[in-house]
Amino acid sequence: MKIYFAGAIRGGRDDVALYFEIIETLGQYGRVLTDHVGNPELTGAGEVSSDGEIHDRDLAWLKEAEYLVAEVTVPSLGVGYEIGKATEWGKPVLCLFRPQSGRALSAMIAGSPGVSVREYQRSEELREAFDEFFGSRPRVI
Amino acid sequence: MKIYFAGAIRGGRDDVALYFEIIETLGQYGRVLTDHVGNPELTGAGEVSSDGEIHDRDLAWLKEAEYLVAEVTVPSLGVGYEIGKATEWGKPVLCLFRPQSGRALSAMIAGSPGVSVREYQRSEELREAFDEFFGSRPRVI
Numbered sequence: 332m333k334i335y336f337a338g339a340i341r342g343g344r345d346d347v348a349l350y351f352e353i354i355e356t357l358g359q360y361g362r363v364l365t366d367h368v369g370n371p372e373l374t375g376a377g378e379v380s381s382d383g384e385i386h387d388r389d390l391a392w393l394k395e396a397e398y399l400v401a402e403v404t405v406p407s408l409g410v411g412y413e414i415g416k417a418t419e420w421g422k423p424v425l426c427l428f429r430p431q432s433g434r435a436l437s438a439m440i441a442g443s444p445g446v447s448v449r450e451y452q453r454s455e456e457l458r459e460a461f462d463e464f465f466g467s468r469p470r471v472i
Numbered sequence: 473m474k475i476y477f478a479g480a481i482r483g484g485r486d487d488v489a490l491y492f493e494i495i496e497t498l499g500q501y502g503r504v505l506t507d508h509v510g511n512p513e514l515t516g517a518g519e520v521s522s523d524g525e526i527h528d529r530d531l532a533w534l535k536e537a538e539y540l541v542a543e544v545t546v547p548s549l550g551v552g553y554e555i556g557k558a559t560e561w562g563k564p565v566l567c568l569f570r571p572q573s574g575r576a577l578s579a580m581i582a583g584s585p586g587v588s589v590r591e592y593q594r595s596e597e598l599r600e601a602f603d604e605f606f607g608s609r610p611r612v613i
Binding site (some may be wrong): 434 | 480481482483484516517518519522523524525526527528530544546547548549550551552553554555556557560575576577578579580581582583584585
């Protein structure tokens with residue numbers, strides 16, 4: 332099973348340690364194609380490759396993945412773009428949001444019929460959400 | 473000609489005065505379906521309608537529009553989502569970005585083949601960008 336994990340990069344790296352924990356947990360359910368998103372050495376400046384190369388590589392991974400899981404507490408254009416594509420392509424999308432951040436989640440995400448939103452406080456709570464999200468769907472081999 | 477203008481709402485209202493100016497200028501080229509985005513009374517808390525209603529209304533407007541113009545300096549999940557949909561639907565997308573903000577634009581936006589990016593400092597510079605963006609394409613009546 333292939334999972335695309337999305338988190339903010341140029342939008343801001345405040346949550347990188349959390350992204351790392353989420354990717355670790357997701358790794359118990361399938362292969363995470365985008366584990367660089369949790370790399371603390373990847374700064375808000377982004378990667379060395381050209382923007383076009385990053386875009387094309389990431390969209391190819393998103394097409395290849397069966398599921399999109401996104402941490403959406405830090406607003407990010409790239410994460411929103413990927414959610415827009417994934418819902419258009421009919422892929423199941425799980426968005427993880429921490430209300431104690433004081434932010435309000437975008438209506439385009441919270442109100443999208445193709446998106447499941449899970450509010451949480453700590454990464455330890457996510458296993459239950461993942462069991463439900465992946466378990467209620469047939470595993471693809 | 474119908475234009476969909478996208479700017480951050482729940483992502484942050486720092487640029488609302490600028491959105492208003494851009495919408496005023498765009499109004500000289502066509503009808504802006506989303507002029508509420510430039511309303512200073514619309515706060516980061518968002519609108520009163522339910523998220524599902526906002527999502528469905530905005531996507532219907534985006535489908536109806538011939539062009540998407542987005543101010544992308546303040547990162548926004550909703551704006552990213554709309555750019556993802558619009559590029560998927562083959563609509564021309566113009567993204568306006570102010571590098572002096574100190575931010576770096578998402579690689580998914582800057583590297584998207586369906587997106588034209590225009591860097592600028594002040595809204596007065598945008599008329600030239602709009603002339604080019606709309607002028608090089610047939611006007612739809």
